[in-house]
Amino acid sequence: MPKPTIDDVARLAGVSPKTVSRVVNREPNVRAATRERVQQAIAELSYHPNQFARNLASHRSRLIALIYDDPSAYEVPSSGYILRLQQGTLKACRDASYELLIHPCRYNSRQVVDELRTLIAQVRPAGIILAAPLSNMPKIVASIEASGTPLVRLSPGSEIPGHRVVATNDREISAEMTRYLASLGHHRIAFIKGHRQHKAVGLRYLGYLDGLRGAGLERADELVVAGDNSVGSGERCAEQLLQLPHPPTAIFAANDDMAAGVLRVAARNEVKVPEELSVAGCDDISLARQIHPMLTTIRQPLVTMAERAAWSIIDGAVDDGPGGGMEIVAGTIQYRESTGPAPD
Amino acid sequence: MPKPTIDDVARLAGVSPKTVSRVVNREPNVRAATRERVQQAIAELSYHPNQFARNLASHRSRLIALIYDDPSAYEVPSSGYILRLQQGTLKACRDASYELLIHPCRYNSRQVVDELRTLIAQVRPAGIILAAPLSNMPKIVASIEASGTPLVRLSPGSEIPGHRVVATNDREISAEMTRYLASLGHHRIAFIKGHRQHKAVGLRYLGYLDGLRGAGLERADELVVAGDNSVGSGERCAEQLLQLPHPPTAIFAANDDMAAGVLRVAARNEVKVPEELSVAGCDDISLARQIHPMLTTIRQPLVTMAERAAWSIIDGAVDDGPGGGMEIVAGTIQYRESTGPAPD
DNA sequence: GTGAAAGCGCTAACAC
């Protein structure tokens, strides 16, 4: 037997197809009794609206596209970030009966813009969630905006008036971490900067400087080194820092992967953590609790951020939304095993 | 200006809409000259076919749904597995200009079947890739089959005639790992079993037994313990094994997360790896190379498996495919730092 | 090889 259509339901309930449509879409202006009858008919036929027809008629889908930097482009992908992004988006999707489409792409590839244009033309998602560092690349943002698809950007370093953004308090919380390390007696606190294109990660460096200042400490040039967010770069930076004539007693890395690299170098060189060296990270990826010692880090509320972004799209689809504004979700420090009092 | 439709292209090229459709869909029976003219018109208008209309008319979409056990249900999700699954599927999708929809769900939830039914009714994906352990749950498999959606199962423990399956040589390669450990002089090789529902992981235990036999070693009851695939369970199992009056000199875990748990316990108890204890895992998740010492493990060709599964759907969509058969992608042992000669 | 006609199953816009 063929799948029941809206007409079958309408016939059974003794109403017009449009009324069934109203019930299915939870529109107002339907008498309770009518609604009831329609719902019964729907249940009886176990009717599921055909999304294809819905999409075609309404020019929109119930798909959210999550776009992020393609991890397969790197040797050791940073998996926690992506998974938590997905997790938050999925949570909202489940509750709103949307589905999630994922589309990683290389931020530096020549064809990103074309690729996204095609994606939008083909799928017409209800909205796009764009993760950092893609979220602060003007060309990419502009091309999505041009298509008219609702866009929410995650942790971009900079705001654009009228654009929706969900971010965290990167700078403030990084300052707090730095002050915490200082309060443990550390005077030489090193910082490993992240990916240059990732502006939000750049804010962490500013937070580090704020924290240093707040603790009455001087910034030392040789204690600030730059990685690229990968574990490998964390290792290289750590080696450089530990070979200094006057090495740091604490290293604060702009993300957990790099902090994990620091820990690996410490283990190789038999530098005890946290007795001889304190290490702190950022993000609280699951790796942070899987390594030994467990990493003190900043829990970036990525899951919540992604969830808020998805809701912003879902809600926007209903009332054509605010279209602008910035939402801040605060991060928190997770005090664990990799930090302790400075050695004498 | 409104988006160009197939009619616009047809008018510009001086052909009928149907001919344009043929060109777009790479159907035969179009003269080269006509095809050329149509393609020019398409380029000129920068025409993109509207998927919604296509879907509605053809009753199918260019979406592949990847379904796996919901990691957010666990404390410490095993991220590598999922990410590699996605990576392989995405690769095929990119090449075939399909898009990927992800839909994790809890394998033991009451509503899985309903949830999947709804997903299928709403999205009508071109096909579904079902990962282990969901791939060997009869109810779930049956409900997808009933919908008529092409299904490819990944690493199910058991075959069903006429169903498409992509698997790896779990049993053979686990036997090889066991023989390798034996060849290093280990006589007491422990095994940590995985998730009971995950049949492919169960095959690894059989491989362990094969390997023991192949090396002329006896199976000892106290050396076989059961975890649940999580890091935490690996820790619990390791503690149990190391407290044995006559502890093992090698521990082979049915997955990397549990092996990582073993490594953590060893570090805490200052048991040197690999000098005093050899540890081997399965899967080669990215964590395996991030921890210290780097884990000797079996590289499960998950990325390739997922890619093959996706192609099977994509190709099947063209010629209504074979509809059955099993494809085996072989795993390989990654020899790294966590295994070494048995202590005297 | 190519085209004409007839939907796919729903929603938008409006009438009642």
Place this chain on the structure above:
DNA sequence: GTGTTAGCGCTTTCAC
């Protein structure tokens, strides 16, 4: 509150 009419932009079927 509810129904009517007219598409949405393709593909299908079948005729030529």
